[in-house]
Amino acid sequence: MAKSMLVISRQGPWSGPGAREALDIALAGGAxxxxxxxxxxxxxxxxLAIDQQPVHLEQKNLSANLQALPMFGVDQLFASRSSLVRRGLGEQSLALAVEVLDDDELSVLFERFDQVVTL
Incomplete structure (x- = not known):
C-alpha cells in the first residue's frame, strides 16, 4: 500500500471536472x-490566481477547497515555475502559499512520493 501520494492538477479551474476532481482526491486522501x-x-x-470570479461562468469558486487543503493534511503544495511564467502569474499573485519549483526540481519531487496521480 502506498505511504505517500502526490496529486498533480493540470487543468484550469473551469475547463472541466479535472481541477475539482484533483482537489477532491487530495482532500479525501487526508482520511x-x-x-x-x-x-x-x-x-x-x-x-492559484487571486481574484477569480467564477460567478460570471456560472461556476462554483474553488478557492475554499484550496484553502482547506492544509486542514486535511495536504500541506505540501507545489507549483511549476515555468507553468506560472507561461501564464503570466508571479509568485506574489497567488492566492495560496506554494513552493515554486523549477523543471529539474519537479523530477526530484516525483521521486519523493510512492504514488503519483495526474488529473
Whole structure:
C-alpha cells in the first residue's frame, strides 16, 4: 500500500471536472493518513490566481477547497515555475502559499512520493 501520494492538477479551474476532481482526491486522501502533496502544473496553476470570479461562468469558486487543503493534511503544495511564467502569474499573485519549483526540481519531487496521480 502506498505511504505517500502526490496529486498533480493540470487543468484550469473551469475547463472541466479535472481541477475539482484533483482537489477532491487530495482532500479525501487526508482520511487515509497518507503523506500528501499537490502539484499545480500547466493550466492547473490558474487555480492559484487571486481574484477569480467564477460567478460570471456560472461556476462554483474553488478557492475554499484550496484553502482547506492544509486542514486535511495536504500541506505540501507545489507549483511549476515555468507553468506560472507561461501564464503570466508571479509568485506574489497567488492566492495560496506554494513552493515554486523549477523543471529539474519537479523530477526530484516525483521521486519523493510512492504514488503519483495526474488529473
Amino acid at each position: 487515509f493518513d497518507l503523506e500528501l502533496g499537490m502539484l499545480f502544473l500547466d493550466d492547473g496553476v490558474l487555480q
